[in-house]
Amino acid sequence: MSDDIYREIILDHYRNPRNKGKLENADVTVHDSNPLCGDEIDMHLKVNDGIISDVKFEGKGCAISQASASMLTEMVMGKDLKKEDILENIGLINLGPARIKCALLSLKVLKVGMIKYYSENDPKSAEQIKNESSFY
Amino acid sequence: MQRSIVNSYELRNDFPIFKKKINGKDLVYLDNASTTQKPYSVINSITDFYSNYNSNIHRAVYQLAEEATELYEQSRKKIANFINVRPEEIIFTRNTTESINLIAHSWARSNLKKDDVIAITEIEHHSNIVPWQILCQEIGTRLEYVGIDESGFLDIEYLIELISSRKVKLVSISHMSNVLGTIVPIERIVKTAHQYDIPVIVDGAQSVPHMPVDVKKLDCDFLVFSAHKMLGPTGVGVLYAKKELLEKMKPFMAGGDMIKEVFKFHTNYNEVPYKFEAGTPNIADVVGFGVAVEYLEKIGMENIRNHEIYLTEYALESMQSLKHITIYGPMDSKFRGGVISFNIADIHPHDLATIMNDHGIAIRSGHHCAQVLMQRLDVPATSRASFYIYNTKEEIDKFVNAIKEAGRIFKI
Numbered sequence: 059m060s061d062d063i064y065r066e067i068i069l070d071h072y073r074n075p076r077n078k079g080k081l082e083n084a085d086v087t088v089h090d091s092n093p094l095c096g097d098e099i100d101m102h103l104k105v106n107d108g109i110i111s112d113v114k115f116e117g118k119g120c121a122i123s124q125a126s127a128s129m130l131t132e133m134v135m136g137k138d139l140k141k142e143d144i145l146e147n148i149g150l151i152n153l154g155p156a157r158i159k160c161a162l163l164s165l166k167v168l169k170v171g172m173i174k175y176y177s178e179n180d181p182k183s184a185e186q187i188k189n190e191s192s193f194y
Numbered sequence: 195m196q197r198s199i200v201n202s203y204e205l206r207n208d209f210p211i212f213k214k215k216i217n218g219k220d221l222v223y224l225d226n227a228s229t230t231q232k233p234y235s236v237i238n239s240i241t242d243f244y245s246n247y248n249s250n251i252h253r254a255v256y257q258l259a260e261e262a263t264e265l266y267e268q269s270r271k272k273i274a275n276f277i278n279v280r281p282e283e284i285i286f287t288r289n290t291t292e293s294i295n296l297i298a299h300s301w302a303r304s305n306l307k308k309d310d311v312i313a314i315t316e317i318e319h320h321s322n323i324v325p326w327q328i329l330c331q332e333i334g335t336r337l338e339y340v341g342i343d344e345s346g347f348l349d350i351e352y353l354i355e356l357i358s359s360r361k362v363k364l365v366s367i368s369h370m371s372n373v374l375g376t377i378v379p380i381e382r383i384v385k386t387a388h389q390y391d392i393p394v395i396v397d398g399a400q401s402v403p404h405m406p407v408d409v410k411k412l413d414c415d416f417l418v419f420s421a422h423k424m425l426g427p428t429g430v431g432v433l434y435a436k437k438e439l440l441e442k443m444k445p446f447m448a449g450g451d452m453i454k455e456v457f458k459f460h461t462n463y464n465e466v467p468y469k470f471e472a473g474t475p476n477i478a479d480v481v482g483f484g485v486a487v488e489y490l491e492k493i494g495m496e497n498i499r500n501h502e503i504y505l506t507e508y509a510l511e512s513m514q515s516l517k518h519i520t521i522y523g524p525m526d527s528k529f530r531g532g533v534i535s536f537n538i539a540d541i542h543p544h545d546l547a548t549i550m551n552d553h554g555i556a557i558r559s560g561h562h563c564a565q566v567l568m569q570r571l572d573v574p575a576t577s578r579a580s581f582y583i584y585n586t587k588e589e590i591d592k593f594v595n596a597i598k599e600a601g602r603i604f605k606i
Contacts, residue, residue, distance in 0.1 A: 060549040064549075069605065095560055096560060119542060120543075121545045157544070
């Protein structure tokens with residue numbers, strides 16, 4: 059129930075988001091919103107040799123969407139964009155079908171960013187990410 | 195303090211859904227501005243129709259078809275009587291949205307021209323904004339918005355100024371805001387508009403279910419509303435229009451039932467209201483809607499309005515004592531419907547609604563299909579509680595306690 063969802067760590071990331079703001083000279087910037095709730099996320103990515111060297115997000119919305127975006131930026135920093143394991147362990151699996159969309163919005167934006175980046179540099183990898191992703 | 199003679203505790207027994215438990219708790223349903231629950235009589239009338247009268251209407255001559263037609267047309271009469279108009283002035287649509295689209299298509303498109311102004315307001319639902327935006331893009335009409343003040347009241351003086359500028363050729367306005375609850379003085383607006391021969395569309399989706407609405411008194415040219423917001427089934431909406439307007443209007447959808455005679459290259463259309471009801475309509479649900487209206491009339495619309503003033507007054511009073519709360523709209527429940535939008539500290543409405551759900555409480559969170567109003571209020575979203583005949587003071591206590599509980603979880 060709500061006490062499990064709105065744990066200390068979620069409230070902390072909601073009120074003190076990590077990596078929030080704009081990123082100068084980002085390689086990719088992607089925006090998306092959740093039309094039902096009005097949650098909004100912008101992701102800015104810098105990529106070096108397939109590794110995320112820097113990431114920042116901007117956004118507004120509920121605690122779940124904003125905290126998960128903040129947590130996601132911490133998780134993916136320095137990681138290989140193609141790897142799927144960065145997507146695990148956001149730890150909000152208790153959510154129902156309506157709220158899970160809030161938790162997954164930043165992930166969706168990140169994936170679109172990955173596809174966008176690779177479609178310019180490495181179309182084969184872009185296709186692979188697209189196929190592995192269930193968001194489209 | 196407003197008193198209510200509506201016995202909501204007893205009425206609740208007429209609604210099967212209140213037997214349902216949510217997270218082990220009694221359901222506290224506070225999303226009535228979105229849709230309302232249905233009494234047994236409405237639910238049973240639909241089963242009864244399919245069990246005993248099912249056939250298509252207006253066509254066949256056998257007994258069953260005559261009975262079905264009679265039931266459908268009886269519903270039209272009940273609804274006409276409910277808002278004090280003639281039965282042939284009632285068109286059944288799918289919902290309020292379709293009714294407004296019908297007017298945009300069949301009246302506005304052929305009666306307005308480039309640079310004509312359509313006046314709407316900042317409190318409108320998307321259904322009274324987007325059809326006009328599309329029309330403006332297509333035929334070059336212009337939209338003008340009437341704003342609200344800090345208490346959520348419309349700037350009526352500006353609207354009157356707009357109307358008297360003679361550029362306005364249509365006014366389309368909500369009778370009651372689905373977010374702020376603000377009740378709009380339609381009679382005064384219609385009187386002014388008619389001095390300049392401008393027709394007025396009234397969006398009654400929030401008013402017709404909750405207070406007495408007498409079209410003869412309002413004298414509006416169009417009134418639109420939905421059955422499902424007044425105990426009726428989903429899938430039925432109403433368009434009322436003055437008969438002389440309907441007779442001049444072009445059809446909306448074309449096909450069966452809206453015709454008198456069809457030839458190879460032309461058609462003579464049926465008379466009103468049938469000209470606007472192409473194809474087999476939602477017969478069973480229209481019949482169910484008639485039963486819903488009977489149910490409301492038995493309680494009395496004046497009593498329903500007073501019950502909601504009573505609940506709103508109590509809720510506003512209880513909520514005002516909460517820390518970090520912002521309540522939107524008029525604070526005097528005499529001027530607002532039973533709709534309360536609010537925000538509390540930095541708790542996002544969706545998070546609040548999730549916490550409320552733990553307690554079996556259903557409230558709405560989001561932009562309420564009124565993003566123009568959200569922009570005016572400068573908030574991305576609000577939480578909204580909205581009441582009806584079956585809501586009680588104890589439910590409002592539960593709701594207020596759940597807000598406090600959210601404050602505890604969010605450590606505010």
